[in-house]
Amino acid sequence: MIRDPSEALGLDLVSSSHRRVATREGVQLMHWSTRLANPIELSVLDDSGFIHFSYVLLGESLAVLNGRKGHGVGRKIDERQVHAASGNIAFGPGQCWRFHQHGVYESVGVMLRHDAFEQLVGDAEPTLRRALSNGLCFETGHRGTELHATAQALAHAMRHRPGDSEASGERHPLWLQAQGLTLVSLLLEARADTGGAGGLDRADQMRLARARAHLLSDLSQPPLILDVARENGLSPAKLKRGFRALYGFSVYGLFQHERMNEARRRLLRDDTSVSAVACDLGYSNMSHFSAAFRKQFGVNPGEARRRGR
Secondary structure, three states, X not given: OOOOHHHHOHHHEEEEEEEEEEEEOOEEEEEEEEEEOOOEEEEEEOOOOEEEEEEEEEXXXXXXXXXXXXXXXXXXXXXXXXXXXEEEEEEOOOEEEEEEEOOEEEEEEEEEEHHHHHHHHOOOOHHHHHHHHOOOEEEEEEOOXXXXXXXXXXXXXXXXXXXXXXXXXXXXXXXXHHXXXXXXXXXXXXHHOHHHOOOOOHHHHHHHHHHHHHHOOOOOOOOOHHHHHHHOOOOHHHHXXXXXXXXXXXXXXXXHHHHHHHHHHHHHHOOOOHHHHHHHOOOOOHHHHHHHHHHHHOOOHHHHHHHHO
16 A cells, blocks of 8 residues: 555645554544645555545545455446545455545545454444455445534644644644544444435435535525525425535535635635635625635635645
């Protein structure tokens, strides 16, 4: 396995941060953040023996499982689009994975050795333990408001390293361990919530995915909920319930979350002024834009740009 993914990115890499912290025997925390000049494909052989519980904060990735080394490794077994604001569980000892990424990407996660997981959950989680015993688990799309907040807090702490000038950012190892295990527990709760689909059938899930694309097609102006629902074959009530179940946000909560993510991407990627970014995203009042940005990321837009560069 590539121990530091940035080693494989070469000239496509604009900036990268990769940190791994061992908090106890068989438990490691990971934070991965990158900006890419061009789309890349990263191939990884999973020889770690760990179960990966991860949460994507920014960006998207296409994850392709290509089979075991030496056993039809070129044959695609599964393929998933991994979205921002969603959690994932993966376990594939000896499996080969390919990840297609571009632009800004940030994730935080917990790696649990299989025996450590068994000690922590005991007889709980029978369906997941059964999948793990078969040597393969690949789940995506777990969501929840508390899950998202925990991932944000953990990622914020993992961005700071011992010796950073901003010493107050370094958290106690026990805090890191507790937050990491909280992230795992919330992912397990999310997957237990009727498979993360809130009782929605496949057709409704597809309609909601189209509604999400419609909602986010123009981040400068949120559409009316009634229009989004009608144009995608949903009632307003089902649209609202479905967004909560599938995406962990209200309809406008998701719009605002993605609007601020886009603001952060532009601030880190472009030389456009903060006021121009705010205007492009529909803000006529800079103080309102700064307050919304600070609420999501904990810093003002200008400070986020300085830190990112």
